[in-house]
Every structure is written in structure tokens, then in C-alpha cells.
Amino acid sequence: MYTRRLFAIAFSLVLACQAVTPAAEPKVTFESVAKTHFAKWVKGSADGTLTPERIDALVNNPHITGDEAAAVAAVHVYFRGRKTPAPVGEDTLLAAANPVGQEERRDQVTKPVNLQKVFTSFRNHLKAVPRDLFTEGGPHRTGMSQGRLGDCYVVSAVGAFATQHPEKLKNLFHPQADGSYEVSFPGRPRVHVPHLTDAQIALGSTTGQQGLWLNVMEEAVAIASRPNGGAEVAMDAISRGGSAGQTIELLTNHKSGRVAFRTSATASHPPHADKVAALANETRAHLIAVRDHNRLACAGSPHEGWVPPGIVSKHAYGVLGYDGKTDHVTLWNPWGNTFEPKGPAGLKNGYPTKGGVFTMPLTEFVQVYRTLFYETDAPAKKK
Template sequence: MKPTSLLLIPLCIAAANTATARDAETSTDKDRVDFLTIVDTKFASWDADTDGELERGELDKLVADREILGDQAAAVAALKRASRYKKIELPKFTAKAIHELAEKKPAKDWPNLAAMYASGVKRLAKVQQRVLFASGKPRLETVHQGPMGNCFSLAPLGAIAQGRPEYIVDEMIKPLPDNRYEVKLGKKKVTVDAPTDAELAMTAGNESDGIWVNVYEKAAGEAHNELKPEEKRESTGLDALSKGGSAGTQLAFITGHEMYRLSCKFAKEEKISKEEFDQKLNEIREALKSATKEKRLMTCGTVKATIPGITPGHAYAVLSYDAEKDLIRVWNPHGDTRTIKGEPGPANGYPMTDGVFDMPLPVFVKEFAGLAFEILPKS
């Protein structure tokens, strides 16, 4: 099927989603004290060049250090996350500046170090099994996007986990000797070390169901970094991944298959006629019916959001389409569960379980920006 209208699926913007994750994070006075105690105890040894500040290169080495574990790794992850902030110019990370940042109530757009630390501690506490697939295969319901703005990379992964979990196990991620993994991303193969504790504290949560998502994120970041000219590469792959991107482009990148896009822009046009609206809506219906029947992967995304529970500037996976009920089933990489008061609809939103929710297609096209569809190669 040829698309008649094209739209780049909106970028999952790192800054926006980092703020969303930060706002959901909380901390106590104990978290702040624990974090600062670790910083006071370890600062001298972490400051490798003894210049009195933790620079980005030093933080990157600490994140990659396999001997930094548990709460100390959570503290390192918090500092690394804070170092990515772009909306404001942070002071150099001296011991004094870290204390000042952690001890005052963070203003808007300022990093909340204590909350970041507490989030990392909680995330690591859930990573009880450092095996690849604790349940034997990926389970979509366990995946929760971490504090990076990488919904664009998790949305297509979620589509694969739901539609082709055996592909992830049999072909996509393979364990190697020496605690390493080979990850197949389209025609490209990337080899990475197992994630460190600090990397686990910063990447997706998987509810003790293995580290396959985190291995994928690490490999995807490395692959994205390698695509850039050397002078424009980020210091780590996860830094590159946190910059955001297009879910449709990532879908093609992961599968190695071409894809096409359909825009929902028509649904926001005030002067569109009913005939033209229905024509374009039916075009999307047919695309969804075909993709669902042929088990092709799909993603979608938002720019703005007007419905409660829908995240703006965010990428989602499309899991299926029920033509009889005219319902599209969507997965939010945040993996939230949401109940509503009153009737489901644009005013109250839609109930969500582990990120999965159903929405009438005529409502969907007014809320979402567009869709991307996998094109299966001809056999």
C-alpha cells in the first residue's frame, strides 16, 4: 500500500521526557543525606585528576566501572544524569557545588539529585536477576522507560516484544563469553559488555525480568553513536540515545525492513470536509487492518496532547487494530497503569494497564501525529 500523506513521526525529545521522569521521582531527607554521604566519602577517589571537580570524562569512567555497585552506582548515575541537563548552565561538579545542588529545593529545570539518586536505588533493587531473559522470553508488561528520553527506541522494541518475542530471543540478542552480548540491529551487529549498575540505574526498568531491555538500549546507543561523524559523537552510547529520535526510523533500523508513514494532520484541520476526513480516516483504517492481519510492526507518536494520560512529544507502539470495534491498541513505553473516573473518552482519558490502552480510531487521529508501518520483504 502506498501512503498518500507523509509525516515524520515526532521526535521523542530527551529534555522533555527527562523532565517528565524527574517530576515523577520523589526523595526524602534520608535520600539526600545518603547521597551526600556517598559523595563526601568517594569524591576524592572519583576525582581521578585531583582537580577538585568531577568532569564528564570522569563521570563516564565511573558509569562504566563494574566495581561501583548498589547505592554508590545510583549516586554516580544521578550525577551523570544531571550532567546532561541543557536548559540551564550548571556549575562545575565540585564537592561544594554538589552539596549546594542537593541541599536546596530544585527550581524548575534544575536537577533534583536526591530524587535521581533515590530513583536509581529503587531501580537497582528491582534488578534481582542479572540474566538476559528471566521468564525465558521478553514480556511487554514488565518494561518501563527509564529517565532517558529514549521512547523512540523503546516503542519499536515494545512492538517486537509483543509481536515477535521469539525473534528477540533467537536472533536479536545473544549472550557471548566474558559477560558480553551481541545485538542484531537490522543488518548491523553490535557487541557490548553487560550493563554496569550505574547504567542499569539510568536505563529502563524491567521488574526483575532480566536485563534484555538494558542490553538493547546500550547496543542501540552505541550503534547510533557510530552513525555520526567522529567529531559529532557523544561521549557514550547512552548519551547518544538520550538525544531522542524518530520511532519510525528506529523501527526500520532495528528490523532492517523499510517502513512507510501516514499522517494524522488532516484530523486537526478545521476546514477539512467530512468527505475528505472520512477518506483519509479510511486510508488509515485499511493500513491498520492490513498491518494487523500480516503481523507487521507499527509505531505512532504525539506532538501535543489534549487527552488526560496521553504524553506529549512521545513515541508509542501500535499493537493491533480491531476493525469491528474501530479500536486501536497502543502501548506507552512508560508502562503505566491508569484508572479513570467516569466514562472513557477525550475528557477523562482511557484506562491503561502496563502502558496498554484502547482508543477509538476517530479519536486517535485527532490526538496523535501519525503512524509508521513496517514493510515486510517479499519472500
């Protein structure tokens, strides 16, 4: 009798626990967020469609936060991937949430854009990113990773700068009492960066847990690139590509030099041994000067033609060092990626990469890459 009573009490407790267990929250998806907010996004539209201009305004709106900001940023990527973007209705937008087709490159959007995948990435980033300008002893290169903007020519140079001159980099930033920032590029008037919106943070690069300084830097470079302003998203000005040499000049106020290795005519054919030796000798002299004077350098990969596995074409890399004893160059992919060759390291199999960093012989460097940009001691031209 006593045993039955205990069993009854235990069974009642189980039922009570089940009764108060909350139901699982519905999964947050791009589709669910877009359905919730689409009517607000198109409010006042004569035909109920969403235009790139409206999305630009939402990206720049500080009141758009959290999941809605992640969805707005994803739609911005959707529009940016089209040469002549047309307004879209809700059904068309939702149909693009999970397209079937070619996988997109992270920094160079190609059709189709998987809105659900982009939204999830942005949502996770917004949840994790610290909102202070600097944390964890930043700025430093470790943890930096280029976002969905095509601004490798900016991030690669900034990563090299963070490696060589972290204190100089930190001193470029001037937080303001209203939550905005000023960035003082040497030899130029300060650039005012308004308080970043969640959508702007989602679209930019990340420093891991170092804070928002790289997002602020990207915004400052973008604003400096379009001094007359405009209603569009400022960071789009740097997502269209550019020269790492220009970024080096912006960061240092020193003129950048350039050595060209490959052209489209030789993209699929390695140069003759004599040509390789001559290029290596010229490049070595510049790399020694960069190393000995703590200057900045970046390398651009070819726009087309062969590259070793693990090397990305049409991409900018930071040059972190040169070892005269081994005649090796150390480079950094601003994606912060990891790669392991399937065979001996070299031109055929690529180079072991961790956190985007790898080394390669100088004679192979001049065969793989298209251009070396390097800081000189000459003053940059006044803008």
C-alpha cells in the first residue's frame, strides 16, 4: 500500500513537470523574420515592392536591430549581387531564401544568394560581437576575418598594420560622447563615423572578440572614399574592389610602390627561370626594406589563370614578413582560413595555412602572385 502511494505521488510530479515545461520556441529563419517585417519595410510603396534604396535606408537605420537587422543586411547582399537590381515583392524574396545552385563566394556575391545562409551568419555574428570599440587587448591581427564585403584590399593592409604597428593603429580611433567615432588618417582631416547600426556591423568584417574597431575602420575608409556622402550604404564604396596600395597610403601617408609579376598574357604559363630570378631579386630588395623599416606590404593574386590549391584568385593578401635566411615570404589571407595541402607543400599542392598565415619561397611567390604593393618613405600625394 505504501509503495503504491509513493508511486502515485511520483507519477503526479512527473505529470506536473510535463505540464509546466515550456514549448520549444519556433526556429528563427529568414522567412519568419521577413514575413513579420516586410509590410513595414514597404510601407508607403505604391506597388508593395521592396527597392534597393529602401533597404539602404534600413541598413543605415539605428532602430533596426537584432534579427530584423540580420535579415535587412541579407537582403542588402541580395540586391548588391545584381548589376541592375529590380524591386521585389514578398513572394520573390521568400523564394530566394533557399535557392538551389552555385555556392557563393563569401566576399564576392554571385547568383544565387542563399538568404537563409547569409541571415544565419549575420544573426550569429550580431549575437557574439562585443559592442565596445576595443576589447581583449586589441587591435591585433589574430581573430580578424574579412566579412561579406569585397574589401580584401582594405582588410589585408589593416591586418599588416595591426601586425607591425598596433599602437599606431589604435591611436587612429577617437570615440565620441554620442557613440560616434572619429578616425584620424595621417595627413588628412578626421573622418566622422556615425554610431554603427546592427545591419552595418553584420555586413562588415570581424575581429573575433576584439570589439568593433575593424567595422569602424571599414566605415571610415568607405566614407573617405566617397567624401561627398550619399544616402546609400557607405561600405558599398569599398565592396566594389580597389588597390591595397591605396589603403597603404591612407594608413601611413606614405607613397606606395608596386612590382608586377604576372599579367593576363602569362597567367596560365609560369615565367622562364631567368625571369623568375630577376623578379625575385627585385622583390627581395623591396621586402628587405619593408622588413628593416617596419613598413607595410600586400600582395594581389591574379585575376585569372592558375593558382595553387588554397590560394584565392582576385584577392589581396597581407605580407607579414621576409626571412633572408630561408628566402621565404610570410603572407596572410584576410579570410583567416585554414588549409592543409594534399601532398608536399609547393606550387602543386599549396601551402599549410593556419589563421590565414602561411609561408612560401620567394621564387614561388613571384610565380603565383600578380602584384606586390609596398610602403616607401616618400610622402603620399595630398588628397
